[in-house]
Amino acid sequence: MQYPRNILQPVFDYLKKLETDLLHRKKSLAKEDPFADASRLNDNASDDTEAAEQFGHAQSAALGEETSDALKRVRGAMDRVDDGTYGKCIKCGEMINTDRLGIDPTAEMCMDCAKNVK
Ligand SMILES: [Zn+2]
Numbered sequence: 001m002q003y004p005r006n007i008l009q010p011v012f013d014y015l016k017k018l019e020t021d022l023l024h025r026k027k028s029l030a031k032e033d034p035f036a037d038a039s040r041l042n043d044n045a046s047d048d049t050e051a052a053e054q055f056g057h058a059q060s061a062a063l064g065e066e067t068s069d070a071l072k073r074v075r076g077a078m079d080r081v082d083d084g085t086y087g088k089c090i091k092c093g094e095m096i097n098t099d100r101l102g103i104d105p106t107a108e109m110c111m112d113c114a115k116n117v118k
Contacts, residue, residue, distance in 0.1 A: 033060035073106040
């Protein structure tokens with residue numbers, strides 16, 4: 001069984017929007033990263049500033065990674081809409097509970113398989 005494409009269209013649109021949002025977030029994160037500020041190379045920053053920059057960079061990097069992961073999941077889901085496997089567990093091939101997909105449209109595994117992974 002698989003979902004007809006027309007039923008998945010709103011899901012696809014939603015995923016597309018998520019993708020756009022995530023790309024925006026990625027861009028603004030890159031801008032917020034103190035290490036992206038070229039002028040800092042020239043200033044004689046105090047140790048305090050240096051530490052704050054290190055922290056800011058670590059935070060930006062962590063958020064960036066999170067965003068990249070989310071982006072990967074969103075794109076994976078969009079691919080599955082395209083090839084007609086959306087809603088099917090990538091592990092066991094069973095249909096994923098629609099409530100679960102409602103909560104996380106990027107879910108790629110059924111509840112049971114997801115439980116076994118974690
Ligand atoms: Zn499964």
